[in-house]
Amino acid sequence: MLMAAAAVLIGATAAQAADTLVVYSAGPKPLSGALAEGFTKQTGVKVDLFQSTSGKVMARYEAEKANPQVDVIISAAWGHAINLDADGDLLAYTSPNAAKVPGWLKTDTYVAQGAAALAIAYNTTAGIKPPAEWSDLTKPEYKDLVTMPDPSKSGSALTLVQGLTAQYGDKAWNMFADLNANGMILPGANNAALNPVLQGAKAVVFGAVNYIVLGQKAKGEKIEVVFPASGTVLAPRPIMITKSSQHADLAKKFVDYVLSEEGQKLVAGRLILPARTDIKALRPGFDELKIIEVDYVQAAKDAEATRARFKANTGS
C-alpha cells in the first residue's frame, strides 16, 4: 500500500512539473470552469483550477507563500488586489485586450474581469410594496423584514457602505442606524443574507450582489432587483498574475483570454457586468446604472474604520 501511495505521489509531482497553469478563482464555479476550459481549448495548455470563495483563495495563497503554487488569481474583492499589490506580490502586465476596460477598473498589475453591482432585492410573494430607494427600507412597512450582508464578512457590502457614506455623508450613516432600529439583520455573507429572503423568512435584501439574484430570478425564483436612482456601487472582480509565477507567459495569455471577446462573453453569460464596455451586458449595463464612483485604494485604507463605525451605528 505504501508503494502504491508513493507511486501516486511521484506521478502527481511529475504532472505538476509539466506546463500547466495554476489558477485560483472565486466563484461562480460555472464561470471559472468555463474560462479554464475555453483557454485550454484555445491554447492546449492545461489549467489546474482551485475554486473557492475569495477569502479561501487568499488564505491558501498566504499559507503557500513558502513555496508558491499559483500563477493567476481571480478574486471577487478588489481589496485583495490592492493588498497584494501593496505587498509587491503582483506581476506588472497590461493586456492588449484591456484597452476597452474603463481606466478606473485597471492598474499596471491588476484589471477587472467583470463587476457586480449592488442592489435591493425583494421577494415578490412577500406582499410588500416594492422598495425603490435604499432609504425606503427604514420605513415601518419593512419592519423586521430586511437583511443585509455583513460588511465585515462581505467585501461588496463594505464597498456599498463606503460608497453611500462617501456620497451622502451623515445622512447615510443615520440611515444605517435607522435600518438597525427597523429590525434589519446582518446574518452573514451574501448568500446568508439572500436565502432567508428567498425562503420567505424575510422580504428584502439591502445590498444584494446583483448577478446572484438575477441568476436566481432566471431560475424562476420569485425575486426582483431594484437599482436605486440615488446610485449604487460596483464591486469589481480583479484578475492578477503573481510575481512568483513560474509560468508568467502562460499566465499573461490567460489574462488575455479572460479579457478577449470570447472570455468576456462568458463573464456576461453569468449576468456579471463584463469589464469591457464594448461587450454587451445581459443585464443593466454601465450606461443604465447610476454608479457612485469609489476611490477603492482609499476605501481599502479606511476599511477598518468604516467597519467599526458601521458596527457602532448598527449596534452589531
Place this chain on the structure above:
Amino acid sequence: MSTLPLDADKAVAAPAVTARPPSLTGPIRIGLALFSTIALIVIVGFPVLAIVLYAIFPNINEGSFTAPFSEFFPNFARPDLIGATINSIVMASSVVAVSAVIAVPMAFLRSRVGVVAGRIWDAAFLIPFLVPPYIGALAGMMLLQRNGYVERILGFNLDGFLYSFADLVAVMALNLFPLMYFATSRVFAMIGRRYGDVAKVFGASFGRAFFRIYVPLCLPALLSSGLLVFVLTIEEFGTPAILGTRFGFEVIVTAIHDKVSDWPIDLAGASTLSFLLIVIAFFAFIAHERMSKRVAVEVETASLGQSSDKLPPVLAVLTQAAFGVVFFLAIFLPVASIIIAAFTARLSGGLALENFTFANIAHLVDTDGAAIRAIGTSLSLAIGAAVVTGIIGLVTAFVLVRMKIRGAGALDFLALLPNSVPGMAVAVGLILAWNQAFWPVTPYNTVLILLVAYSCLMLPYPIRMISTALKQIPKSVDEAAYISGANELSVIWRVVLPIVAPSALAAGFIVFAISTRELVTSIMLAPPGVETVSTYVFNQFDQGSVNSGMAMSLLAIAASAIVIAVGQGAQGRK
C-alpha cells in the same frame, strides 16, 4: 487509583503496573511505541507545531523567523476576546451536559431493546455524523423560521427559539450526543448486567442500582467521550456561525474564521487564537485526567454476551418510544428538511405541489459526472481514513493503556489536539508543514493530503474509544496470554482486538461518517481539480443553488448510510 468493591469475592485489586516476562518482547514493545509515536508526530504533531510556530513567527509562511511574538500579544488584547472565550466555554460545557443527559439513559437502555432493534438504532444514530453541522443548522432554520416548513404545514413558527442559546446548544447536542451514546453503550454492553443483577438480589432499588452501579461504571467512558464533545464544540464553526450571529453570540472560532476569510487575511492571528483553543483543550484534558483517576474502575470479568432477560411489555414499548423521540428530533426532522429542500425547485416556491421536482437529483446524476466523482472521492477517502486511524488508534491505545510508557500523557494529549483546533487552522498548519521545497516527496497538492488531513482530524475518535474500552478489560486477560508465551503483537491481534472490536468498529464508522462530509480542510486542501462531497455542496451554496446543494448532501448521506448499513450487517453476521 481507587477501585469499587463490586462483588464481594471478586473485589478488584489490580496493581497499577503489572509484572510480565520482560525478556521476550522488548523489541516488539519498542517497535509499537515507536510506531504510534512517529505516526502521531507526523500526522498530528507536524501541523500543530506549524500552527504554534506561526503564532509566534508571523512571517514563517514566507520561510522567515523574523518579528517573533509581534502578533502574539496584540491578538490577546482584543476587548471582545474575553467574552468570546467565556461564550465558547459555557457553550461547550452546556453541550456536554445536554449530550450526557440524552446519551446515558439511552446507552443504558440500549442493552434492553433487543439485539436487532439495538443494531438498527445504532445504525440510525450514526446518521447525525453524516449530516454536516452547518447543513443541520440550515435545515433547522428552513424548518422553524418564519414561513418555514413547519409554519407552512402546521401554521406556527419557532423563530424566537431558533436564534437562542438554548436552540444553539440543542442543535449541537443532538448532533454530538451519539459520541457519548456509543462510548457508554459499549461499556454497558461489556460489563453486562451481572453487577446490576447482584444489586437487585441484595435488594437495591432500580434508581440506587443505576446511580451507584451503572453510572460509576460508565463514568470513564462518559468523561472521555465528554472531553471529545467538549473540544469538538469549542472547535465547531458552522452552527455558531449560522445561528449564533443572529443573536450576537460570538465564540473564539468565529473570530478565527473571520481572520482567515475576511480581508485582510491574517493567518498568524488565526494561529494565535487557535493557540488559545489549544490551551483551553489542555485544561479540559487535565481536568479529565484528574477526574478519571478518581473514578477509574476495573471490571474483573467482562461479560460479552448479550443479556437475555426481557423488559416487561409496557417498559419495552416506552423504551422504544424514548428512542423514537430522540430519533425524531435528532435525525428525522433535519433529514426531512433536507429531503424537502432537495426536492423543491425554488426556494421561494414553498411547499406547493408545483414546486416539487426531481431535477435537483437528476441534475447531479446526469450532468458531467462531477457529483458522482465527488461522492466516489469522499467515500474512498473516508474508508481510507477509517482504516488508517483504526490501525494507528489500536496500537496507540495499546501503548497508552497497557504499556504505560514514559510520556504517555503527552502522547494522549497530542492525540486529542486535532479536535480542539479549528479545521481551518489545521488546514493552514498542514499547508505550512507539507508545502515546503525541502521535502523530496509530499502529499500536498495530491489527493493524499486529504487523507492526511482526515486522519489527523479523526485520530482522536479511535484512540479515545479504543483506549476507553481497553481500560475496562481486566489485565488478567492479556496476562494469561503472556504467561502462555504470547508476545505483544499476538496479544493485540488475538486477545485485545477481538475484545475491543465493537469499540473499534464503532470508531471506524464514526471516522468514516465524519470524513464523508468534512468541509473545512477539504475546501482549503483539495488539490486543483479534485472535488469532495462537501466542496461540491459548498460551491453549490456559494453560487446560490441551495436546493441543489441539499440534493447533493442527501445523495451523499444516502450513499454513506448504505456503506454503514452494509458494514453493520456484516458485523451482525459475524
